[in-house]
Amino acid sequence: MSSNSPDIQSVPTNIITGFLGVGKTSAILHLLKSKPDNERWAVLVNEFGEIGIDGALVQGQRTEEQGVFIREVPGGCMCCAAGLPMQIALNQLLAKAKPDRVLIEPTGLGHPKEVLQVLSAEYYQDALSIHKTLTLVDARKLTDPRYTEHETFNQQIAIGDLIIGNKQDLYNDEDKVRLADYVEKIGQAHADVLYTQQGEIDFSLLGGLTKGFSPASKSHHHHHDDAKPLASDLPIPEQGFLFAQNEGEGFQSAGWRFSPDRVFNYQKLFALLTGLCAERMKAVFITDEGVVGYNLTSDALTEIQLDDCLESRIEVISDEIDVSLEAQLLVCLSD
Numbered sequence: 609m610s611s612n613s614p615d616i617q618s619v620p621t622n623i624i625t626g627f628l629g630v631g632k633t634s635a636i637l638h639l640l641k642s643k644p645d646n647e648r649w650a651v652l653v654n655e656f657g658e659i660g661i662d663g664a665l666v667q668g669q670r671t672e673e674q675g676v677f678i679r680e681v682p683g684g685c686m687c688c689a690a691g692l693p694m695q696i697a698l699n700q701l702l703a704k705a706k707p708d709r710v711l712i713e714p715t716g717l718g719h720p721k722e723v724l725q726v727l728s729a730e731y732y733q734d735a736l737s738i739h740k741t742l743t744l745v746d747a748r749k750l751t752d753p754r755y756t757e758h759e760t761f762n763q764q765i766a767i768g769d770l771i772i773g774n775k776q777d778l779y780n781d782e783d784k785v786r787l788a789d790y791v792e793k794i795g796q797a798h799a800d801v802l803y804t805q806q807g808e809i810d811f812s813l814l815g816g817l818t819k820g821f822s823p824a825s826k827s828h829h830h831h832h833d834d835a836k837p838l839a840s841d842l843p844i845p846e847q848g849f850l851f852a853q854n855e856g857e858g859f860q861s862a863g864w865r866f867s868p869d870r871v872f873n874y875q876k877l878f879a880l881l882t883g884l885c886a887e888r889m890k891a892v893f894i895t896d897e898g899v900v901g902y903n904l905t906s907d908a909l910t911e912i913q914l915d916d917c918l919e920s921r922i923e924v925i926s927d928e929i930d931v932s933l934e935a936q937l938l939v940c941l942s943d
Contacts, residue, residue, distance in 0.1 A: 616702055618737040621710040622814050623723060625764045626744030627755065628716035628859075628888045628925060629905035631774045634807030635744060636711055640676055642811035643709075648675045650707035652698055655682045656715040659852055659863030659923045660840040661890040677705035682840045694726050702735065709814075710736065716888070717760055717857040720767045724820070738818050742809065743768030746775050747787035756790075760857055766794050767820045770813060776803040778907065796820050839863065844919070851934065859887065862929040864937060866920040871896055876940040882909055884924070884933075891922035896942050 624639075626632050636651060643649050655661065660682035679701040681693050702710075714723050720741060727738055743764050749755040756762070765771060771791050773784060784803060791801050798819050839852030844867050854861045866872075874897040881889070881902055889904035892914060899914040902922075924933065 615706055616735045619702075619707055619710055619735060620739045620814070621712065621727060621736045622739050623712045623714065623720055623727075623741040624744070625714050625718070625720045625741060625768070626716060626774075627746075627749070627758075627761050627764060629907075630716065630744040630746050631807040631905075632713050632716070632744055633890075633903070635742075635772075635774070635809050636713060636807075638807050639711065639809055639811060639814070643675065645675070647708040648677065648705050650677045650679070650701045650705040650710045652694075652701055652710065652712045653678065653680050654694075654713065654715045654718055655680065655923065656717045656854060656856075656859070656861050656925060659865055659921050661863075661892060661921055661923050677701060677707065680840070694723065695731075717859060719760060720764055724767065724818070739814060740769040740816050741767055741818050741820050742770050742772060742813065744772050744774045744807070745787060747773045747779055747783040748775070750783070750786045750790055754858075758858070762794055765791060766796070768795065768799055769816075769818050769820050771795060771799055771801045772809060773801065773803040774807060775805055775907065777805040779803075839865065849938075853929070859925055859927060860929050861923060861925045862933065863921070863923040864934065866894075868894065868919045870894070870920060871942045872920060872940050873942045874898075874900070878911075880936055880940055884909075885930070886924045886926040888925040889922065891920075892917045893920045893922070 624632050624636055633653075640649065640651075660680045679697045681697045698710075701707075712723065712727075714720055720743075724738070724741070726732075727736055745765060749761075771787070773779070773787050776784070788801050791799055796819065802813075839850055842850060844850050844865055848867045848870050850865045852863050852865075872893050872895045874895040877893060877895060881891070881904065884904060886904060887906070889902065889909075891902040893900050893902070894917065899917050901912045901914050903910045903912075922937070
């Protein structure tokens, strides 16, 4: 079934974008709580690393039986290769879900302009209705030149119809003013600025068509070998785990997949992840105390109990990866 099937017409489609660790997945999980029971929602998730974690985190809390369908595009920016990885994943998702709404989460290092270009192509003209782009921003980062001088960070703000200052409970008095001034400087003239915490976004904010699309877009580059199969698709070797890495946009990623029969010691694992130093970490682990999801940002490590997962996975993003991390993870396996 193709995306322009008569069964799929003008599906409201939102991009939820923002830099690493800003709370995009938390925002999507919150929005999914507002999904009407009689609707089917499709979520397309792009990850910088090649392992793929977000799909497992979402599926561990929302299932297809509940009308939520997830598809991942790991391994970098999904709009690369003329949008082909994204188109394939989106077409498969539309055909399976026949959704009432589509939510798209580009990687925190992704380029929302190129994603909008793919969605606005003639191929999807009848199938999708491109609604507002929501850009999540941690206003505290506006004092850090690693963010304000990063092209992707600025593009995410420039393309947003709605700029959402997330984690407002951690702001000081100047942070909100600083974000409003920054959006006025580089954002769309029509862009509104709102504030929230824990990714709590009201469902009503998704409504309305985007005004932020511009056909002209600068090209970008990161290391990504299209001929190489993604680690998320490879069989796990006999040693019981698989390692993959990626780099680009000034960051590196390292990820591991473990065979389902590899069970981790919860206490050892928690101690390791609590002390982990990284820009970003997401993981799902099968432990001796159940299936657990982890989410590490610069603020804190959060933990959530999941119903199930196929295998243990972890992805770390940083400007430099600790080479001893693999050995530390293996020590956490139960005897």
